[in-house]
Amino acid sequence: MPVADDVGTEVGTEMGTDVGHPDIGSLVRPGADEAERAAEAALRPRTLREFVGQRVVRDQLSLVLDAARRRGRAPDHVLLAGPPGLGKTTLAMIVAAELGASLRVTSGPAIQHAGDLAAVLSSLDEGEVLFIDEIHRLARAAEELLYVAMEDFRVDVVVGKGAGASAIPLALPPFTVVGATTRSGLLPAPLRDRFGFTAHLDFYDPAELVRVLVRSAGLLGVRLADEAAQEIAGRSRGTPRIANRLLRRVRDWAEVRGDGSCSLTAARAALEVYEVDVRGLDRLDRAVLDALCRRFGGGPVGLTTLAVTVGEEPETVETVAEPFLVREGFVARTPRGRVATTEAWRHLGLAPPEPVGTTLFD
Helix, strand or coil, X not given: CXXXXXXXXXXXXXXXXXXXXXXXXXXXXXXXXHHHHHHHHHHCCCCCCCCCCCHHHHHHHHHHHHHHXXXXXXXXXXXXXXXXXXXXXXXXXXXXXXXXXXXXXXXXXXXXXXXXXXXXHHCCCCCCEEEEECHHHCCHHHHHHHHHHHHHCEEEEEECCHHHCEEEEEECCCCEEXXXXXXXXXXXXXXXXXXXXXXXXXXXXXXXXXXXXHHHHHHHXXXXXXXXXHHHHHCCCCCHHHHHHHHHHHHHHHHHHXXXXXXXXXXXXXXXHCCCCCCCCCHHHHHHHHHHHHHCCCCCEXXXXXXXXXXXXXXXXXHHHHHHHHHCCCEEEECCEEEECHHHHHHCCCCCCCCXXXXXXX
């Protein structure tokens, strides 16, 4: 069963916001308009049975939750790792819903001091689920406090300063931490080891994305042709968030310039307007490939030079465009910089140069 638009989207709520599992509309990023907020809330699956894809993760997580319910205890802490848009936030919400518990939401960047985290932890009720998005970005002092809280269900409150300071242990009711990270390698081992269950989310295949789109179209009241669903799925980079976003843009085109039906013709026309090509590349992706091939003869090119050429920050190129281009075989990393592959030249309709032996590195 499909995943909502912006499934797994980074939560922008304030630190420690208690959303309660029925109220998922409050989890969208601040600044989203009411239409987007309502659409995102409506499209998110509420149970593991509704969640499409990630079969292994669903089976494993279902076992963890069922066993905890049978024992009448809070389940082990859960770590959800994987690229953006695959359902980490949605799964955290489902964990709370399946347990019949409320969900407290915060994020790593929002917790700058140990005291911030202590305030959140000390306000938790028994059985609550604490969702920490981008948990690898927690401050070091907060990490060390979280170690003790997750393992011993207590926090040490420091009273006083200097030589007269003393630590008063404060017992916490049993709770479950659900952490989400897009960069699990940055998690320190002591924190990673305290999670009893770690789930690695993978990209979706086109058939799964078609199921996501069909469900989403039904919830949005959109007439979506099978061919259009396949077309959108093929351009969605294996990511439900992108699939639902493109579906809404196709719906817009169909309502404004078409007959209201999302046919194959409407899907292709809309995706052309929004500059998403048949392989799912957008404007930035094609700009990177164009710079590599046309400006620099295929490379190698340093990241900073490439970013300046396309008018973006190096971090944007590295984290937004490059992962997909490398995964799809359009770009390779070498000791001297980024190199366009033969596939990149062909995608741009250009003749590739003579192959040059190059040792590739991750």
